[in-house]
Amino acid sequence: MIPDRDLRERIAVHAVSGRYQAFLGLGGGLAILGLVLFFFRGLSGAAADRAWQMFMVNWLFWTSLAAGSVAFSAVQKVTNANWSGVMVRFAEAAVSFFPLSFVGLILIFTVGYPHIYGHMQSQMPGFSPGKQFWLSHGFMFGRLLVTVGGMFWLGWKFVHANMVPDMAAAIPAVSGSRRQAYERRTANYDPSDLGQAWHDFRLRHLAPSYCVVFGAVMTLVGFDMVMALQPHWYSTLLGGFVTMGAFLGGHTLLALTMAYGKDHLGIADLVSPKQRHDLGKLCFGFTVFWAYLMWAQYLVIWYGNIPEETGFVFARLWGPWLPIGRWVFLGLFLIPFIGLLGAAPKKNPISLGFFALVSLCGLWLERYLLVMPSVTGAPGPELGLPEVGSTALFAGFFLLSYALFARSFPMISPRLAMITLHRETAHHHHEVADIYDHEEATAEFLSDADVEKDLG
Numbered sequence: 001m002i003p004d005r006d007l008r009e010r011i012a013v014h015a016v017s018g019r020y021q022a023f024l025g026l027g028g029g030l031a032i033l034g035l036v037l038f039f040f041r042g043l044s045g046a047a048a049d050r051a052w053q054m055f056m057v058n059w060l061f062w063t064s065l066a067a068g069s070v071a072f073s074a075v076q077k078v079t080n081a082n083w084s085g086v087m088v089r090f091a092e093a094a095v096s097f098f099p100l101s102f103v104g105l106i107l108i109f110t111v112g113y114p115h116i117y118g119h120m121q122s123q124m125p126g127f128s129p130g131k132q133f134w135l136s137h138g139f140m141f142g143r144l145l146v147t148v149g150g151m152f153w154l155g156w157k158f159v160h161a162n163m164v165p166d167m168a169a170a171i172p173a174v175s176g177s178r179r180q181a182y183e184r185r186t187a188n189y190d191p192s193d194l195g196q197a198w199h200d201f202r203l204r205h206l207a208p209s210y211c212v213v214f215g216a217v218m219t220l221v222g223f224d225m226v227m228a229l230q231p232h233w234y235s236t237l238l239g240g241f242v243t244m245g246a247f248l249g250g251h252t253l254l255a256l257t258m259a260y261g262k263d264h265l266g267i268a269d270l271v272s273p274k275q276r277h278d279l280g281k282l283c284f285g286f287t288v289f290w291a292y293l294m295w296a297q298y299l300v301i302w303y304g305n306i307p308e309e310t311g312f313v314f315a316r317l318w319g320p321w322l323p324i325g326r327w328v329f330l331g332l333f334l335i336p337f338i339g340l341l342g343a344a345p346k347k348n349p350i351s352l353g354f355f356a357l358v359s360l361c362g363l364w365l366e367r368y369l370l371v372m373p374s375v376t377g378a379p380g381p382e383l384g385l386p387e388v389g390s391t392a393l394f395a396g397f398f399l400l401s402y403a404l405f406a407r408s409f410p411m412i413s414p415r416l417a418m419i420t421l422h423r424e425t426a427h428h429h430h431e432v433a434d435i436y437d438h439e440e441a442t443a444e445f446l447s448d449a450d451v452e453k454d455l456g
Helices: 004-015 021-040 047-078 088-108 113-122 129-135 137-173 176-185 193-225 238-264 273-304 307-317 319-339 343-347 349-375 385-406 414-428 448-455
Strands: none
Touching (some): 004 137, 004 414, 004 448, 047 088, 047 113, 047 193, 047 349, 088 137, 088 385, 129 137, 137 176, 137 193, 137 414, 193 238, 273 319, 273 349, 319 349, 343 349
16 A cells, blocks of 8 residues: 555646546637627627527526535535545636636627627616516626625635645646646645644635535525516525536546546546446436425426416427427436436446436536527527527637646645545455445455556
């Protein structure tokens, strides 16, 4: 068995070895394509409305993934989870999209506002004074700018604080400007037992704070950026529905980024079937919870049968939008529910990745279905260069930001990975394994040989 100090050092070397060329190349290509289509084909004439409306859909989707990914890490900290130490940084890396999302929010409420919210503004004279004030451009823009910006700032503070000890451990493994950046960022870090206790205390406050802010802000996003698009319709459950969709998206995105990152960083054997099983159970559980929220919202609207409530559902489940609604149900619930029902598909990297990808596609269609019927002047879904441009733009910049994060910060946390490795390898010692009653076989936990194979 590798001594703990050597093991931590070798993990640190792997943590800073990733270049993420595939993300960088694909992201750069999509970003250039998106910029060309969006600015030269989507901002003039009738196509401008379609381009900005799809911009809104993609902002909601990619921001949900980024915020939900950071929420995954925060929840791991709050619950003292020890199983996710090897993979948690793959989720935290999505924090890199926050600055781009903030710029996108500003563009939505400046250049894109008349194309997205123009129809709502035309209805303002018929609203009560209180509703007019709440939905006014200035107040809506101001509260979203402050609350979403605050969530982004707090999320970055949490992720950065979680990375400081890892950057300190990785200083010997980096050089040049990257080493200087690590030394600067860790200048106030105290590696003593007392200093680490204080750092952990700080993390224990940042993590639950982000969880609370994430829930409140994403709820507000659901009300202001979905429900306000159809201002005569209201649902007190919609905010929670949007929030939990984002949280589910963070889990399914992690299944994909982990599948790529473990091979790219050379730690494939350190991600055990046990870890994939735990992640798969969370993906399955929040898939069921998403369906519960969807049904709870639909059932009350159907039972009440009030026209101002049923209109929102009717527009999405009948007529030209019905096929999209069916694909949302299949992709975001039925297929991953059936696929991840058993233990084996959760443990297998290929099947877990497949069902995670299906779920992410379903989530994109769900955000599309939440937004587009409320804003488009078309009788049904449209697909053209304006839609492709906005979608490629966001996908490209998300991949680019993720790659730049991976080339700048450690993509594995040596201290958190050590906790996971120790707990899993202990199951191969009879005196420890005998006291546990797990549904996984002992072979599905990491062994000393697995660790030495990757890090020896």
